[in-house]
Amino acid sequence: MARALEVPGFDCEEPFARAAAKVVEVRVAEVIEYSAGVLDVADIERLHDMRVATRRLRAALEVFEPCFPRKRHRKALKRVKALADALGERRDRDVAIEFLEGFVGEAPEGDRAAVATLIERLRTEQREANDRLTPYVAPKRLKKLRRRLYKLVKVAGA
């Protein structure tokens, strides 16, 4: 699983708002970094890493909420939550498919066809979840999110 990057110059004595700016800046960079290859269902760990990075960004936005202008913060958080939800929908299918693929070989003969059908249904849902996720992880959209968050960070860090 993706480890959180260290936040350079993090200091407990500095103002809460300045720490907020530093943390959010690093966390948004992590989200962008882990976005490569997330739509590839052959390597589900990539999506998992981006999901964890997005959770960390969301947590930072929630922890430091009082440091940001309310309206801009609400809009930014809404966008991060939407990305997290889209990643979560795909992840739920990835996990279920992985579990069932491990089980199908051990299932009694009479249940195997039904398990295989369930896996197929989940594969369809996985493709649909990937389709819904695609616009959220488009480089242009992620760059826009980064710009939005950098602006937010600028206000907090000033």
Add this chain to the structure above:
Amino acid sequence: MKPRKVKGLDPAAPLGPNAVRIVRTRLDELRTLAPAALEPLASTAQHDMRIAAKRLRYVLEITEPCFGLEAKVAREAAKRLQGVLGDIHDCDVMLPRAWGIESLRALLRTRRELLFRQFSELWRDEVEKETWAALERGLMADGPKTGL
């Protein structure tokens, strides 16, 4: 589950005292949810506790350098709780979808029971090891450590 509002946060004040307030609130949330979640079939309470464990884990991940070793220990415990409660939730989500596949339903029920046992043992161990009490003492007695 909406997070409990943290009172008295001040953007102009140092990070440390603000971090104390947030961690204290999130720790309290987690402990409050435990009795209900320790009922074997309380899936909603277990789901809420997973969210609370996740919130505590991530706030500690951000603010850990402001505290002592007890914060790292608590963060790792919160991560373990989040993991096992997440696996329980996966069973709960999968079970209705396994309708008509008796072997799969039996496996999911057994797995859930096993995971629930792991969760209760994990919680009991952390309480006995004073993981949460130590974190609370760290927050109350010394306040945040400064200068990293």
